[in-house]
Amino acid sequence: xRTDSHTLIRTEVLKLRTVRSPWLLLAASPLLVLAGxxxxxxxxxxxxxxxxxxxxxxxxxxxxxxxxxxxxxxxVAGEYRHKTITxxxxxxxxxxxxxxxxLVVYAxxxxxxxxxxxxxxxxxxxxxxxxxxxxxxxxxxxxxxxxGGGIAWNAAFAAIGVGVGALIRSLVGAIAVALxxxxxxxxxxxxxxxxxxxxxxxxxxxxxxxAAKPMLSGDHLLPRWxxxxxxxxYTLAFAVLALATSVRRDVS
Amino acid sequence: MSQGITVRGLSKRYGSVTAVDGLTFDVExxxxxxxxxxxxxxxxxxxxxxxxxxxxxxGEATIGGRRxxxxxxxxxxxxxxxxxxxxxxxxxxxxxxxxxxxxxxxPRARVDAVLDRVGLSDAADRRVGGYSxxxxxxxxxxxxxxxxxxxLILDEPANGLDPAGMAELRELLRDLAxxxxxxxxxxxxxxxxxxxVDRVVIVAGGTLRYAGxxxxxxxxxxxxxxxxxxxxxxxxxxxPAAGGTAPARG
Numbered sequence: 001x002r003t004d005s006h007t008l009i010r011t012e013v014l015k016l017r018t019v020r021s022p023w024l025l026l027a028a029s030p031l032l033v034l035a036g037x038x039x040x041x042x043x044x045x046x047x048x049x050x051x052x053x054x055x056x057x058x059x060x061x062x063x064x065x066x067x068x069x070x071x072x073x074x075x076v077a078g079e080y081r082h083k084t085i086t087x088x089x090x091x092x093x094x095x096x097x098x099x100x101x102x103l104v105v106y107a108x109x110x111x112x113x114x115x116x117x118x119x120x121x122x123x124x125x126x127x128x129x130x131x132x133x134x135x136x137x138x139x140x141x142x143x144x145x146x147x148g149g150g151i152a153w154n155a156a157f158a159a160i161g162v163g164v165g166a167l168i169r170s171l172v173g174a175i176a177v178a179l180x181x182x183x184x185x186x187x188x189x190x191x192x193x194x195x196x197x198x199x200x201x202x203x204x205x206x207x208x209x210x211a212a213k214p215m216l217s218g219d220h221l222l223p224r225w226x227x228x229x230x231x232x233x234y235t236l237a238f239a240v241l242a243l244a245t246s247v248r249r250d251v252s
Numbered sequence: 253m254s255q256g257i258t259v260r261g262l263s264k265r266y267g268s269v270t271a272v273d274g275l276t277f278d279v280e281x282x283x284x285x286x287x288x289x290x291x292x293x294x295x296x297x298x299x300x301x302x303x304x305x306x307x308x309x310x311g312e313a314t315i316g317g318r319r320x321x322x323x324x325x326x327x328x329x330x331x332x333x334x335x336x337x338x339x340x341x342x343x344x345x346x347x348x349x350x351x352x353x354x355x356x357x358x359p360r361a362r363v364d365a366v367l368d369r370v371g372l373s374d375a376a377d378r379r380v381g382g383y384s385x386x387x388x389x390x391x392x393x394x395x396x397x398x399x400x401x402x403x404l405i406l407d408e409p410a411n412g413l414d415p416a417g418m419a420e421l422r423e424l425l426r427d428l429a430x431x432x433x434x435x436x437x438x439x440x441x442x443x444x445x446x447x448x449v450d451r452v453v454i455v456a457g458g459t460l461r462y463a464g465x466x467x468x469x470x471x472x473x474x475x476x477x478x479x480x481x482x483x484x485x486x487x488x489x490x491x492p493a494a495g496g497t498a499p500a501r502g
Contacts (some may be wrong), residue, residue, distance in 0.1 A: 003325075003357060011355040018347035019340050083338025087395065090332060091355040093304045093321040111435065251305040252336070 004090055008101035010074075010164045010178040016109070022078075025071050026113045029064035030120040036060035037121060041128045048134035055142040057125040061117045062150030062209025065157035066182065066250050068110040072161020076240035076242070081099035081171040086251060095246045103159050103239050110158025121147075149224060156235045157205065163238025198222050202232035211242060255329070255402040256280050256434055257302065261311030263458075264297050271297045273458040274311065279436050280452075281402070284429045286449035287438035287464070290485050294458040295438045296335070299407055303332055315403055325430070327356040331396030333389075333406040341381030345372060345391050348380060352395055366394040371420075385412035403434040410441050422448045446477045456485035 016022055037057045041047055047054045076099070079085040092098050129136040137143070161178070166173035182202045190197025197203055198221050207227025222230060257279035264272040272294040279285045289295045300306040301311040304320035307309045312319065315330055323329050337347055349363040360397050370390040375383065380391065389412050396404060404425075410418050425448060439445045445452070450482075452469060454462040461484040462469060469480050 002356065007354065007357065009349060014347075014351050014354055018344065018351065019342045021342055082340045083336055084340055086334060086337045087352060088355075089305060090303060091327055091352055093323075093326060248307065250300075250307060252300065 003097070005096075005101065008092065008097055008103055012073050012101050012105040016105070023069055024076055025067055025074070026109070026116075029067045029113050029117045032064050032067070033117045034124050036063065037124045037128060041132065041177045043102060048129055048132050051137055051140050051142060054125065054129075054137060054140055054211075055146040057128075058118070058121050058143050058146050059150065059210045061114055061121050061147055062153040062205060064113065064117050065110075065150075065205055065209070066152045066179075068154045069157040069161040069164075069178055070175055071113070072106045072110065072158040072163075073165040073171065073178065075106050075162040075165055076246070077169055077171040078164030078176045080169045089251055096243045099162070099243050099246050103242070104161050106162050106242045107155045107159040111151055111155040113158075114154035117154075118147050118151065137243045145224065149228070152228065153205040153209035153231065157201075159235050160201065160238045161172065163242040166242035167238075195220075199230060201231060201234045203227075204234065255316040257313070257315055257403065257405075257436060258317070259298070259302070259311070259313045262298065262301060262308055262313050263310040264294070264301060264306065265309045270458050272301070272308075273436060275455065275458075275460055277453050277460060277463040279453070281434040281437045282429060282432050283450040284425050284435040284437060284448055286445045286452040287436055287455075288442070288445065288452055289438075289455040290483060293485070295455060296407055298455070299332075299334070299405055299436075299438065300316075302405065303330070303334075307494055325356060325399070326398035327352070327358070327401065329399070329401055330405060331399060331401040331405045332404075333392045333396045333409050333410065335407050337392055337395075339380040339383075339388065339391065342377050342379055343385075344377050345383065348391065349376075349394060349398060349451040352398055354397055358398055362398050362400070366382075366397045368393045369397060369424075386414065386417055389413055389417070393424075401433070404428060404436070406435075406437040408439055410439060410444055418444055442478045442481060452477075454481060454484050457488055461485060 037060060040053075040057055041048070046056070076085070079088055088098060089095055124150070126136045164178055165174050166170070168177060186197060186200045186202045190200065190203065198207065203221060204227045207221040208224055208231055221227065259275050259277050262272055262275040263270070265317060275294075275298060287295055287299070298313070302320065303310045315323070320326055320330065346363060346367065349366065350360065353360060353363050356357060364373070367376050370393050372387065372390050372394060375387055380388065383391065389409065393409065396406070410483070413421060421446070425435050425437065437445075437449065446466065449466055451465050452462065453460070466477065470477060
């Protein structure tokens, strides 16, 4: 009787429940939202009565995907770091199923992190708006689609993180590569070369989860649905790569 | 099919380096078998191939006739204590075992049972980061015993154990072997091995140098295990060993 997927998923959840470090990482997300929204208000350059500003505030939810990316990297690279990967593959030699379970569980927690960031974001934004005498539109469609995009961006980046960690396996290396990619390749190089940068994963995420204008880098982004499709394609690509490489690789 | 270990023509090449070269030997149930060799002899690589962690370049290694990946619930058949197995320092010892028990479909009562068997019940609810080396070794052993396996594979298990710990381990292994289980233990501490094992497999330079009983080896090659070991492993190529089953090379 082979271990079923339900058990593998429960095992990944139990692994997360019995340590503290991944949660500390995710705790940075609501703080980022708090700081981002407050900064947006305090900087004074934004018209709080303009409904798009509301969406821009909640776009910080999507930005926390940087943290969920690191969280996803912990899934496999963290196991290599602490050398628990040996036990994991001894219990379940069908490694592809382990990676699949990790993809599902970490994406789910990435989404939950997005939801938590949303709750914090709504609270903080509503409070600031009230403080500044602006009326907070709870049914603003632009805001809710930004939130939805931001949560999806978080889930996708958590899954992509699992893939990056499975490919690079060194925890420090994987996180360094991920951050360097976002800051340098998508950020700076993308600006210089222009045009193609909008097709890269972080920028696709910004298209999906930002409020019609990018928050970090990049002049032109894809339309929201385009960003979503491209991000979904990257997620699938990283998942397939992670599965393919993990199955054949020697564990030493 | 008995739950013995069978290795046939097992080889592993990493680019131009041959770590394991055509190993063929059997490990029988009911005895403790020592797996000996100098550093870099290919012992750890061989064990990893047996456990499905490393893919052989050629040949095969099976347990009860099946490869590790073909076993339905591997930890119920084979328990392994490897040097490279680690623990998340922030996780409690008990939780480490709970994770394995869940993944392997084992009842939670097994966790308490193995903790008790290795003497870690008191420390089980502390985080592994605070464990001594000896405690980590015992946790690793507990993990290996979780599925009550018929086959036990240990890579340098006496590392970090004090004399009392080594004596306890020796007794445990002999008890398990007397129960009909297959025990394969790699070690550098020849004096300890001599007190624990009945049969030995000796490798050096990735090739087999001897496979047979400890008694036959010491009677043919010198009075002590150490003398026989050094003689067999000092040359780069295998020399015929009386009483052993070193494969003919041609």
